[in-house]
Amino acid sequence: MEVFAKIIIGIIALEHLYILYMEMFAWETKGRKVFKDALPDDLFGPTKVMAANQGLYNGFLAAGLIWSLTIGDPVWAKKVALFFLICVAVAGTYGAATASRKIFFVQAMPALAGIFVLWLF
Numbered sequence: 255m256e257v258f259a260k261i262i263i264g265i266i267a268l269e270h271l272y273i274l275y276m277e278m279f280a281w282e283t284k285g286r287k288v289f290k291d292a293l294p295d296d297l298f299g300p301t302k303v304m305a306a307n308q309g310l311y312n313g314f315l316a317a318g319l320i321w322s323l324t325i326g327d328p329v330w331a332k333k334v335a336l337f338f339l340i341c342v343a344v345a346g347t348y349g350a351a352t353a354s355r356k357i358f359f360v361q362a363m364p365a366l367a368g369i370f371v372l373w374l375f
Contacts, residue, residue, distance in 0.1 A: 258371055259368065259371045259375060262367060263319050263322060263323060263335055264320075264323065266339070266342060266364050267319035268316075269360075269361070269364070270315045270316035271312075271313070273309060274309045274312045274316065276288065276309070277308050277309030277312065278305070278306045278309035278310065278313075281309075285305060286298050289353075292353050315338055315342055318334065318337070318338035318341070319338045319339070319342075321334060322335035322338060323335075332372055332375075335372060339368045339369045342361060342365035343361075343362045343365040343369065345361065345362075346358055346361030346363070346365060347362045349361060350362060
């Protein structure tokens with residue numbers, strides 16, 4: 255993979271590690287600030303376990319993207335990266351359709367940019 259693609263993948267992986275942190279460990283503090291328009295304030299406590307589960311899934315996305323950066327075979331690395339970027343794009347599109355349109359721009363758009371860059375190389 256080209257360096258630019260690896261940088262985009264790394265940034266997306268870091269974003270998902272941050273989402274993991276926010277949803278698993280800071281749902282009632284940082285999560286409350288991020289999702290203030292999507293969820294009533296009184297539901298952050300009762301949804302803490304659900305958010306932690308979502309955070310774990312975001313961690314798996316980050317792990318897959320990081321894994322793609324460590325694979326020595328460029329063809330295999332590109333295929334793994336594409337798979338996880340597609341997963342991120344689908345998750346971001348679904349989140350935009352069901353929770354907040356902002357999710358599309360924060361999550362799906364960077365993944366689509368990564369897919370496009372990988373497609374170029």
